[in-house]
Amino acid sequence: MTLKLAGRTAFITGGANGIGLGIARALAGAGVKLALADIDGDALEIARAELLPLAAIETFVLDVRDREEFARAAKDVEDRLGPVTLLFNNAGVAGGAPVSRLSYELWDWGVDINLHGVFNGIRTFLPRMLELGEGGYIVNTSSGAGLVAGAGAGVLYQSTKFAVVGLSEALAIELADEDIGVSVLCPGPVATNIIERTRALQPSVTRSMTREQLEAARAKSGHMKSFLAGGASPDAVGRHVLEAMSERRLYVHTDPALASLVEERARAIIEAMPTQMLI
Template identity: 55%
Template structure:
């Protein structure tokens, strides 16, 4: 997909962080913006900033709410035209210890990070197929969806799911003319840690003092070492134009991905080993 000018983009989590970076890049490319977020105040700030570059409308939505998602999608296409660029970007982070895990936290994280992505896909893929393709979808996962690094087993699980979903969808949607990429960012200068801690469900387990300290260090690390949201936004648009499946922002997990791949390959039984096992079984029966 070379020309993004005049298209309509639907961006969840679009009021801040990576979503805002993607919105800025799209605005510079002449794309009409439908920014979707749970934070009404942040949406207002984003609209003020971006309206000078392109037509921008904002919509308050919890991506877990399927009925509301459909209503918002209908409004967007009525007000801004057919959506041909879908960015399933909304996400939350939590690094709770397995010793304190509970269902409330699981439902919340999977509901936003995986369910929110699927709700976007379920809402827009049938519409994209009906308009004969020429559309593109970007799902935001994480480098944590490629290899297990650091803490946050629930977060890792949710992002592994988004990677697998994106990989399989890319193959199946290609025949409809719909492209798919998965964004796997490393450290990015966002406020995701603090923002999502304010959104934690009422019955989520509280962090221990040590766990809270780990989260604070993660927040500081992201903002001191992470690349800018604008750099990520441009990377995303470049990947769309080049129809690339994976979008990486750095090489931070390269060693971990290599180690995981080697471990997977080494665990596969060779054809020769399988035949030897069958022969041994036959000999034993004789």
């Protein structure tokens, strides 16, 4: 069925920065009421001031790890803007460390935000969508790094982003008979400040690092910042997401750079399969 956006209410985590804000701008132009959730209260105020002339908007300071806060936000959104039928589980972090230095604390922090935060959004809003019976859409933000492993992204980041892809694929199957679409956004580089914001939030791994290790980490961070700076604009990604929703595309990509690597990975998986079932 064709999904009409105008008049619906969207809940966007990580909505005050980067891709989330790009999606919010695109939705505002489509006549959607906006509920922006972000851990950054100052950025929320700036986003609200920008978007208020364009759309009805409410903002919520929210840590996506906090399920009770999710529930409170959902109730407040319904009271102020109406029921949420467009859900964008976009909040995420890019943190990590070499696996030899990957502490339990850092692992739990990254998994709680990048994976559990997505499920928390689904668990909070999907039952309401189903009960309402007016259809809807869920977009989960993963990454190109959730499709193929590569140097630089790290075990923590790639594990969580691969998981979001699998979660989204399974969710699409379960909702196939419902009028609720599912897409998983797997962007390549996008010009955001996610590296800086992640570094400001993540548990420290630098206290016991040698000077050489610190210099290597800083060089890697600088390379990643430059890599992202040359990527797509958040606004272009936001418009592209809405186009993908209109076509009910499960996978949403922002560039073709990983195509050959994804094909190589798929071929390796298939070639590793036995020719007949083991007995």
